Amino acid sequence: MRAHTPRKSALDRLHELGGKPRIRTISTPQSDPSRVAITFDGVHDGARATRISIRARDLKQLSLVPGMVLDAETLEALKRAVRLDMAHRAALASLQRAPCSRRRLIERLSRRGAHDRAILETVCDELSAAGILNDEASARSAARAMVARRPAGKRLIEQKLRAKGIAPATAKAAAEEAVADRDPLTDATSLARKRLRTMSPDLERHVVVRRLSGVLARGGFDPDVCRRAIERAVGESIDDA
Structure with missing residues (x-):
């Protein structure tokens, strides 16, 4: 051969x-x-x-x-x-x-x-x-796609863009633009309710709150937005949880 x-x-x-x-x-x-x-x-x-x-x-x-x-x-x-x-x-x-x-x-x-x-x-x-390689356009497109797939906070979008090699300033601008006409509380509440539906009804309240807090924090939402979204999702205040 x-x-x-x-x-x-x-x-x-x-x-x-x-x-x-x-x-x-x-x-x-x-x-x-x-x-x-x-x-x-x-x-x-x-x-x-x-x-x-x-x-x-x-x-x-x-x-x-x-x-x-x-x-x-x-x-x-x-x-x-x-x-x-x-x-x-x-x-x-x-x-x-x-x-x-x-x-x-x-x-x-x-x-x-x-x-x-x-x-x-x-x-x-x-x-x-030549406009073929455009970090700004690429960042904006990727940021919009992230938001369309799943509710996400500005911080998470920015982190993911930077992980893709986008410069910090460009990533920040694209993340801000992607969430400009979105309500972070509505998005966070939607994500919390979706996650809540997968949890066992037998879980203690403080466990539910802790898990939802982790989900929303990893989703890039600010602490205050996380707290208010969880309260909406569980239907009560979590100040004492």
């Missing part, structure tokens, strides 16, 4: 060229006009001319043309363009699978060590400028 040979990356193929490689052709794939394919003289794997792809915007900066022989400085610049292309495609694929914050995206793509941190920072700057 023939052993599987791992596919070589564009960087691997560039490293194999050595010396001063000469560009044979530059073309734009019909499937993706934002990228260009560059082939070099010589063979790769004994059969095909070495071929790599980079972004069209980087080609313009490098001023590459067919027939050009690359010196060491230009070759290093081309390798950087390849790294940018690889990171850019990886970032887009990751965001399509699961939108996230800038910090979380960099953490995801850095985890396997396949992408340099500085390259990822550059790609994230570009995606942010």
Whole structure:
């Protein structure tokens, strides 16, 4: 049985060229006009001319043309363009699978060590400028989704957003916006009543109050709101509980 040979990356193929490689052709794939394919003289794997792809915007900066022989400085610049292309495609694929914050995206793509941190920072700057990576919009969307799924206080929403890599100020603003037209007492009471229905009717009153207090506190509601919501849910004052 023939052993599987791992596919070589564009960087691997560039490293194999050595010396001063000469560009044979530059073309734009019909499937993706934002990228260009560059082939070099010589063979790769004994059969095909070495071929790599980079972004069209980087080609313009490098001023590459067919027939050009690359010196060491230009070759290093081309390798950087390849790294940018690889990171850019990886970032887009990751965001399509699961939108996230800038910090979380960099953490995801850095985890396997396949992408340099500085390259990822550059790609994230570009995606942010294009409006594709937007922490503010992502935070607002996530905050609204949290509130829609289950009643939650501002503190919990803010904590969850920060855990997703959202900056504190952005998380706070998104949390405040998500609960701006909601009544925290109504939400807390709804959550308390829902939890109360799952409790045994034989539980002592102080146990019920303690458990509901924990549920609402973990839900991000302020102490006063928790107390009043529990009183509404159980139908009596809990000052002596």
